[in-house]
Amino acid sequence: MHNIKIEQTSQPKEKPAPDQLGFGHYFSDHMFVLDYTEGIGWHDPRIIPYQPISLDPSAMIFHYGQSVFEGLKAYITVDGEALLFRPDANFKRLNRSNERLCIPAIDEQLALEALKQLVAVDREWIPTAPGTSLYIRPFIIATEENLGVHPSKKYQFIIIMSPSGSYYKEGINPVKIMVEQQFVRAVKGGTGEAKTGGNYASALKGQEIADREGYSQTLWLDGKENRYVEEVGSMNIFFKIAGTVVTPELNGSILPGITRDSMIQVLKSKGIPVEERRISIDEVVEAYHNGTLEEVFGTGTAAVISPVGELKYLDEKMSINKGEIGEVSQMLYDTLTGIQYGKIEDSFDWTIRL
Amino acid sequence: MHNIKIEQTSQPKEKPAPDQLGFGHYFSDHMFVLDYTEGIGWHDPRIIPYQPISLDPSAMIFHYGQSVFEGLKAYITVDGEALLFRPDANFKRLNRSNERLCIPAIDEQLALEALKQLVAVDREWIPTAPGTSLYIRPFIIATEENLGVHPSKKYQFIIIMSPSGSYYKEGINPVKIMVEQQFVRAVKGGTGEAKTGGNYASALKGQEIADREGYSQTLWLDGKENRYVEEVGSMNIFFKIAGTVVTPELNGSILPGITRDSMIQVLKSKGIPVEERRISIDEVVEAYHNGTLEEVFGTGTAAVISPVGELKYLDEKMSINKGEIGEVSQMLYDTLTGIQYGKIEDSFDWTIRL
């Protein structure tokens, strides 16, 4: 159907040792490339040896930030099969990001087919040690050689893959996060709900401040009133307050996380009350003070579930659940990783076996 | 002092015809490159033949938008000399953008010296036809090969140059601009005051809407209240109301334009009242209705002064000064281009002759 050309590498790289992986340092032997040219559309799908990208210095990606990306993973199950987790949801989100950034839509079927073939070609690159996976990074960059500010007439859609280590080396460690006061990541009407480079560039400054104060991530508030909780650096955020799990609604300025959506479905299926709504930082502080803030956790492809052990807002340091992982967080983690590594049945039909 | 290596091209390109130039299509024979490596700092300043940039697909610029840029021009004066307009102000602003984007500061003296040498090497590329100039694009991109979200440990600072045509081919044509309602370019606490790719990517959508409705640019309102005037696509904005020139103050979300600053200085020197303050779109509409909205114009390196002949807000189309260039706009245009082309004395000490 889709005619994807495959050029095998003649120089396979040595694979890194499983305990050396970390995140995003090593890349597999092949990459997928698809070109866009105005008047022709997307063309020339191909799998080629992993290699540098050569662009004119006037290529628009270097100047005007027109880019989008995705992040998902391939896993080796306990039965030794290769498995993808909700890749269709990622390509759907990529197209929503494209729409916001004035990038022409990709064919989601072709993208999925390309990804399957790429993972098949580099199957040996999916690490098998517990907790490891192959992180997959689809991205699109504007490549027209032109300094005028307008949507590019040329793009490249590329998929690269990086074997990555276990996020939690010695069991799940709750993280410390800090509410950012001075800087803003996104605002309604901006690009916050798209997965585009500019959002991450603008967030670096808050991250720098968090680092300096010994916090691992920033919790962003909304850009208009500086009051409503949005999300963490690269995770959506959940609060368990008096037995109900609350997460900010998709308001146009936060990323619609696929892990977030999956967790909401799992919570519902277990009969745990869950609400998507506006939640102010004051409500969180109040719940902390009256003893009903039971759990806080982030959700994202990289960390799966990241329990928050300490939350700092202004001068107050709130210790959550004695700095330990809570019951619901643990259940969600076990359920999701169970499905991803094929240990429990995928009753949600989220996984694709290759 | 600064040891800038120069490698001359062995294959000089043919120069485009003066009437074919346009903006940002052609590039001179050489480029300046400076590398940054964590632990070493900025190193290896060099002028080399204009050539492609080759980067690993995991280079951070392709993913997380960590980039800044500048735009300025070199002119050939009526006496045949090459002249730069306030290049020091551009490199100062570049460093302010760097600070916001967590990019290490450059040595402004070195940058200026590099620019002078680069313009000298490619002096023949400065076009001489009336209204033409050599557009100069310094930019910095994050080049570390790593998918982790953090400030890059490697960068390239590059300067490319593009001969560009006269912005106004048949005299100054007032433009039609339109106030954007749905999308937001920037918000206080975000990256609006930095010259970084993400701001331009996020503005493309508004531009697309303006194009569709037959307007040449978008006028952005503030991201918090959607009420206060900010700036136009790539220009700052000025309103002459009842004899006083008003422009939005530098509030943290608009670009501190160098043309803007220059125009304020010229207005002051001529005794024309000028105010930098918050101005709501309602105030503009009211002035229009009571007949005191005398002139509207944008300022920027590319257009110098761009008179606005029609301003659309919601369903109202306001015709400004009968769609013609106003007296103050014309005076500012004549003064600035007079200084840039060496026709009138530079009493502000803005120009550097090479």
Ligand SMILES: Cc1ncc(COP(=O)(O)O)c(C=O)c1O
């Ligand atoms: C800003 C941001 N929010 C949330 C998430 C979580 O999204 P997902 O669960 O799809 O990985 C990510 C990571 O992808 C992110 O970058």
Ligand SMILES: Cc1ncc(COP(=O)(O)O)c(C=O)c1O
């Ligand atoms: C967003 C924006 N505002 C204003 C300006 C005008 O700035 P300057 O006068 O320094 O060219 C520019 C162009 O550089 C711009 O991109």
